[in-house]
Amino acid sequence: MPRFFTNTIDENNITLTGDDAHHIGHSLRMKTGEPVTVCCCGTDYNCTISRITADTVYLSLESKVRCAAEPNIEVTLFQAVPKQDKLEYIIQKSVELGVSRIVPVLTRRCISRPDERDFAKKLPRLNKIAAEAAKQSGRGMIPEVMPVVSWEKAVSMMKQLDITAFLYEEKGGCSFSDIDFSKAGTVGLVVGSEGGFDSSEVGQADSDNVRRVWLGNRILRCETAPITALSILMFLTNNM
Numbered sequence: 292m293p294r295f296f297t298n299t300i301d302e303n304n305i306t307l308t309g310d311d312a313h314h315i316g317h318s319l320r321m322k323t324g325e326p327v328t329v330c331c332c333g334t335d336y337n338c339t340i341s342r343i344t345a346d347t348v349y350l351s352l353e354s355k356v357r358c359a360a361e362p363n364i365e366v367t368l369f370q371a372v373p374k375q376d377k378l379e380y381i382i383q384k385s386v387e388l389g390v391s392r393i394v395p396v397l398t399r400r401c402i403s404r405p406d407e408r409d410f411a412k413k414l415p416r417l418n419k420i421a422a423e424a425a426k427q428s429g430r431g432m433i434p435e436v437m438p439v440v441s442w443e444k445a446v447s448m449m450k451q452l453d454i455t456a457f458l459y460e461e462k463g464g465c466s467f468s469d470i471d472f473s474k475a476g477t478v479g480l481v482v483g484s485e486g487g488f489d490s491s492e493v494g495q496a497d498s499d500n501v502r503r504v505w506l507g508n509r510i511l512r513c514e515t516a517p518i519t520a521l522s523i524l525m526f527l528t529n530n531m
Contacts, residue, residue: 358431400486455479464503
């Protein structure tokens, strides 16, 4: 069944316009009576098409359920900015695995160092990648790729979450299985770029709810680490 996304919904008047309406009427050549799912904030609204005009598709609500593909925890990935192609890969795969938002972070050892204006130009493409991955994987929402932030801003955001796992390449951290995620509604994952983290950045992040996590003796690439960490987290929280 075709899936379409919206940020707000009126259950008494569900419509699709713009590119979505064009896709239904022209690309898919759908007709009245056919089923469509509209996804909003993790809920699937199962509808049928009641009327199609040149620029609007009118829908009748049949039922609504929480999207089965949505995890029961809200995960924010704090990703130190890698090279562009790696960031696109990380966004695509982390959305497939259930991340709620991706926060690109500029750290001291980032090789790629875009300023806010340059990065803002890339955001539409990055969010399009997130949207396509959400549709492909049957998600009930489109995770947001946020504007790039400083390390200090990222640390402030981490400390607002229930638990944040800081992936550190040096020994000394705990394993994921040592952390109790059972009462956590919001979880952060912090992953470095190609150059890892500066020791002073690690010190800034240390707090009761920001835990250093070590993934073992093998050194993972910056695009492998977040996918590995998300997979482990989703498994431990019964979301995989």
